[in-house]
Amino acid sequence: DQQVKQNSPSLSVQEGRISILNCDYTNSMFDYFLWYKKYPAEGPTFLISISSIKDKNEDGRFTVFLNKSAKHLSLHIVPSQPGDSAVYFCAASSYNQGGKLIFGQGTELSVKP
Amino acid sequence: DADVTQTPRNRITKTGKRIMLECSQTKGHDRMYWYRQDPGLGLRLIYYSFDVKDINKGEISDGYSVSRQAQAKFSLSLESAIPNQTALYFCATSDSIAGAVDTQYFGPGTRLTVL
Numbered sequence: 001d002q003q004v005k006q007n008s009p010s011l012s013v014q015e016g017r018i019s020i021l022n023c024d025y026t027n028s029m030f031d032y033f034l035w036y037k038k039y040p041a042e043g044p045t046f047l048i049s050i051s052s053i054k055d056k057n058e059d060g061r062f063t064v065f066l067n068k069s070a071k072h073l074s075l076h077i078v079p080s081q082p083g084d085s086a087v088y089f090c091a092a093s094s095y096n097q098g099g100k101l102i103f104g105q106g107t108e109l110s111v112k113p
Numbered sequence: 114d115a116d117v118t119q120t121p122r123n124r125i126t127k128t129g130k131r132i133m134l135e136c137s138q139t140k141g142h143d144r145m146y147w148y149r150q151d152p153g154l155g156l157r158l159i160y161y162s163f164d165v166k167d168i169n170k171g172e173i174s175d176g177y178s179v180s181r182q183a184q185a186k187f188s189l190s191l192e193s194a195i196p197n198q199t200a201l202y203f204c205a206t207s208d209s210i211a212g213a214v215d216t217q218y219f220g221p222g223t224r225l226t227v228l
């Protein structure tokens with residue numbers, strides 16, 4: 001049973017526009033969420049995270065929004081650049097589980113010039 | 114030099130063979146993890162280790178075993194490989210921070226094909 005779901009396998013966006021990647025979760029015990037970015041032939045790299053005590057976290061062009069009542073989070077990239085083309089994974093954890101992460105299926109973002 | 118290295122990077126083997134994937138890290142982290150990635154399924158945790166004497170099963174440990182030889186080394190074994198173990202395997206490490214969720218750092222992956 002998939003506890004973290006990314007229902008869009010792929011997304012295509014024009015350079016300069018906003019990219020919005022979505023993630024839903026089912027386990028209400030999750031209290032920490034992360035986004036990882038993965039290029040081909042490389043391992044995932046950490047991008048941004050958010051604790052459940054917040055509803056927004058921003059880092060440069062990247063913003064993560066958390067809606068706890070809907071069990072939904074989203075990653076906004078503004079403006080999108082061709083170098084952002086990658087697979088993005090959403091992950092969730094809880095503080096009392098130590099470092100264990102549950103990952104979504106991933107969304108492949110393509111930013112076209 | 115990369116902080117988390119995996120060997121081999123690619124491996125093709127036959128059904129029934131024993132195979133070992135190795136992971137080394139220079140980050141000085143206590144915690145190490147093994148994941149597999151399959152198309153449409155994301156990354157799934159196979160085993161994890163919070164220190165040298167601590168080994169735990171993840172969500173898909175059947176058919177796999179691990180060994181934590183030292184703080185810096187964590188190896189994954191397939192005792193008798195089968196075709197549905199064909200996947201991309203990632204090792205990750207993290208530091209233990211009390212009361213916080215650790216950021217995990219991933220190796221470059223090992224592409225394993227079982228014929």
